[in-house]
Amino acid sequence: MRKIGLIALLACAALLLCGCGVSGEVENQAYVLVLGVDRLDDGQLELTARIPKIGKSKAGESGEGGGDYLTFSASGGDYPQALDALEQATPRQMNLSHIELLVASEALAREADFATLVSQIAETPHLYTTARFVVCEGRARDFIEAQETVIGTRLSSEINAMLEHYAQRGTIPDARFADAHYLLGSVYGDPVAILGATARPAESPALSLIGPSSPTEGVSSPMGQRFFGSALFREGRMVGALDARQSMLMNLIRGDVRAIPFECDGRSYTLTVEGRVKREVRLEDGGMALRVTVRLSTLDDVCNEDAARLEDDLEIALRDVINECQRVGAEPFGFAERAAGHFTTLDAWRAFDWRAKYAQAQVETEVSIRNPA
Amino acid sequence: MTLLISHRPARAAALAAVAARLFQGLVVDAPTTQNGAWLSALIGGMLAAPWMFVISKYRPRGALFIAPLGLYALVDSACVLAAVTRSAGYLALDRSASLVLLIPAGLAALWCMWRNGDAVGYAAMIWTRIAPALLLGVALLQWRYFRPEWLRPVLGAGWPSIIEGGVRCAGWIVAAFAIMALPEDEECVSSFLPVLLGAGIAAGLTLLQFMLVPTQLGGGWLNRLDALLCNGRTPLYLQLPMIVLWFAGLFHLLACELFAASACLQRLLTKLDGKLCALLAVAEAIALSRVGVLSAYGIALSRWGFAAIGTTTLLSMLAGKKGGKIPCAKSD
Numbered sequence: 001m002r003k004i005g006l007i008a009l010l011a012c013a014a015l016l017l018c019g020c021g022v023s024g025e026v027e028n029q030a031y032v033l034v035l036g037v038d039r040l041d042d043g044q045l046e047l048t049a050r051i052p053k054i055g056k057s058k059a060g061e062s063g064e065g066g067g068d069y070l071t072f073s074a075s076g077g078d079y080p081q082a083l084d085a086l087e088q089a090t091p092r093q094m095n096l097s098h099i100e101l102l103v104a105s106e107a108l109a110r111e112a113d114f115a116t117l118v119s120q121i122a123e124t125p126h127l128y129t130t131a132r133f134v135v136c137e138g139r140a141r142d143f144i145e146a147q148e149t150v151i152g153t154r155l156s157s158e159i160n161a162m163l164e165h166y167a168q169r170g171t172i173p174d175a176r177f178a179d180a181h182y183l184l185g186s187v188y189g190d191p192v193a194i195l196g197a198t199a200r201p202a203e204s205p206a207l208s209l210i211g212p213s214s215p216t217e218g219v220s221s222p223m224g225q226r227f228f229g230s231a232l233f234r235e236g237r238m239v240g241a242l243d244a245r246q247s248m249l250m251n252l253i254r255g256d257v258r259a260i261p262f263e264c265d266g267r268s269y270t271l272t273v274e275g276r277v278k279r280e281v282r283l284e285d286g287g288m289a290l291r292v293t294v295r296l297s298t299l300d301d302v303c304n305e306d307a308a309r310l311e312d313d314l315e316i317a318l319r320d321v322i323n324e325c326q327r328v329g330a331e332p333f334g335f336a337e338r339a340a341g342h343f344t345t346l347d348a349w350r351a352f353d354w355r356a357k358y359a360q361a362q363v364e365t366e367v368s369i370r371n372p373a
Numbered sequence: 374m375t376l377l378i379s380h381r382p383a384r385a386a387a388l389a390a391v392a393a394r395l396f397q398g399l400v401v402d403a404p405t406t407q408n409g410a411w412l413s414a415l416i417g418g419m420l421a422a423p424w425m426f427v428i429s430k431y432r433p434r435g436a437l438f439i440a441p442l443g444l445y446a447l448v449d450s451a452c453v454l455a456a457v458t459r460s461a462g463y464l465a466l467d468r469s470a471s472l473v474l475l476i477p478a479g480l481a482a483l484w485c486m487w488r489n490g491d492a493v494g495y496a497a498m499i500w501t502r503i504a505p506a507l508l509l510g511v512a513l514l515q516w517r518y519f520r521p522e523w524l525r526p527v528l529g530a531g532w533p534s535i536i537e538g539g540v541r542c543a544g545w546i547v548a549a550f551a552i553m554a555l556p557e558d559e560e561c562v563s564s565f566l567p568v569l570l571g572a573g574i575a576a577g578l579t580l581l582q583f584m585l586v587p588t589q590l591g592g593g594w595l596n597r598l599d600a601l602l603c604n605g606r607t608p609l610y611l612q613l614p615m616i617v618l619w620f621a622g623l624f625h626l627l628a629c630e631l632f633a634a635s636a637c638l639q640r641l642l643t644k645l646d647g648k649l650c651a652l653l654a655v656a657e658a659i660a661l662s663r664v665g666v667l668s669a670y671g672i673a674l675s676r677w678g679f680a681a682i683g684t685t686t687l688l689s690m691l692a693g694k695k696g697g698k699i700p701c702a703k704s705d
Binding site: 119122123125128129130182183185186187188334337338340341343344345346347348349 | 407408463520522523525526527528529530531586587588592593595596599600603
């Protein structure tokens, strides 16, 4: 009897799990889905938040669901001030634990002390750092305001499904804000971010970043945004960009993509990765060599000569992508982590002067393609 | 009420406590050894193992042994209580006064101690069976995010730092294993295996954490806690098991060290009631945890904890006073 009483008492204690303080009603929260950061002309930092309305909007009030979301902006001298101003501008308790996307304008990402801002954002209490990280052309606020639900009914799932789709295709990196934060402060390689832009006519500079063979060129879409490549970082700031095709190859080297489309002599092949992509770093007399070995298969009809040409073309394309990153000094491939394995202590690794040697490193690529049929 | 604990629950409590204490110290409090933290945990285990062997085989009981050990466990429990408070502050959006966050943990530990030592120990024993299942679930769901490359350079900040970390770990082990000096039942094991096992578990947990978050050159305590609890990749539905693992681990550690401190106090002042001793220990830990000097303790004092307790243990053995030691009746 005493045990039953104890069990009943403990079961009643579950009622206290909601807390004994002031309850946080869902309707009293402003759940931020997208947070943007801009540098204004007067030097102020502007924060923009995309927040869903609670409940459905009335018929006719919204176009394609756009009326279900509100955009709030506020600025301040630095990040804490801007955040404080944004909290004041938002008529509910701002909740950052459900953020899906963090957007920084390209101009801001290229500033010298961008890494400090990333750290400040990451250390914001309860900010969900798993959010994807986007660098956009132009203003982040315009980019965020252009965001609507197109296929789905909820913006959060729309963002997730869309970016997962592009990341699986390899045209963008699966870049998380936390990864950017960790790698900006770590001793290893550099982070990458998803590159985006507000949708504009096809002749816009944004779309011209997509390579001539990109499958997204000339596509008509009701989406207000475009995601088409990778932003490269070095020592805490953005230093360059890769287009969709280059991003695909970068993701192939990183082992983040399982299959890629590749064109050779006017024919398109689908190449599937077999096993793991091997990344090696060889330390030689004062220098360094980077080596990538990729084994691929294709179900497309390919004769031995075509396969050899395909292998050569892909080897060159992979080398070009690595050379482009070497040129701007960014290392998004994970070679640094492997090079660090040659050293026993962090001091020895730092003394090695990885960055200087990486820029001069020789690149070797080996691709083998087979048709299992 | 006399504060007592049997050997078996004491061993379970010590095991749960040492894994939590080393992990807290090496990953969140003072990650100075960087990638070499797991080696520090193992070195700490090897340093503390002979001490464990001595106290389990010869069971010293003199005031020269009990007083410093109890005091040391009390000070360390205050450090743990401070970590609980800061963690609660992190989760409570830092909108609650620190005293309000301290008191529930202190009261929970007090209630546990008032049920006496076996309650503390058997609760830890249940925890040691639940925690691996929770940990396995979390690890499996995050499997694709583990990056063994981030464990290199394998020695992290280098041997001097690893050895210094090892000495600190030995100090934390002594505080967490203070409870093993209390059992007076006949069953006693003259073994150092629990220490090595606890250190091994802590080393394994440290390796897992460093495979999720790369070696960081900066970042404060809360930043490291954030990296531990959600590590930037954990979906929201996974944060609850991580939070349960962290808080429950710290709570068992706190209860274990506070019970050791209370029981040592009662051994010294035999006329004091056990409940009063527990109340005094909790009150002192709360008061100590609010003293700013404790943040420096994690780095500085812990280096000397093992040497100090080891010396008093040896002196107590050498003194060989009447009642200074209780021989083991049997061992398993």
